[in-house]
Amino acid sequence: xxxxxxxxxxxxxxxxxxxxxxxxxxxxxxxxxxxxxxxxxxxxxxxxxxxxxxxxxxxxxxxxxxxxxxxxxxxxxxxxxxxxxxxxxxxxxxxxxxxxxxxx
Numbered sequence: 001x002x003x004x005x006x007x008x009x010x011x012x013x014x015x016x017x018x019x020x021x022x023x024x025x026x027x028x029x030x031x032x033x034x035x036x037x038x039x040x041x042x043x044x045x046x047x048x049x050x051x052x053x054x055x056x057x058x059x060x061x062x063x064x065x066x067x068x069x070x071x072x073x074x075x076x077x078x079x080x081x082x083x084x085x086x087x088x089x090x091x092x093x094x095x096x097x098x099x100x101x102x103x104x
Contacts, residue, residue, distance in 0.1 A: 017042045022102035026062040028054065036062070038102065043095045045072065045085040054082050065101040066094050
């Protein structure tokens, strides 16, 4: 039987997402350096649409404007899409400036 999401997971899932169109190099142990395309983002994580083969539970490191180097965990994958959660929640002022850099 499938487990229900924990309340904290559900709250993160409901976080407001912002469209983006940003390509960045991401590094993983299994896949090395790969370009990924971030199509939406929140202060807790982001979604990509060109999954280079990441699997649930895999860790990825990337460098974002304003934020710098940050690690993310692959939470889900469907076809060529994947959802990743940042290792920490981004501070609101930094997130606002980041949005100005990566919005379409």
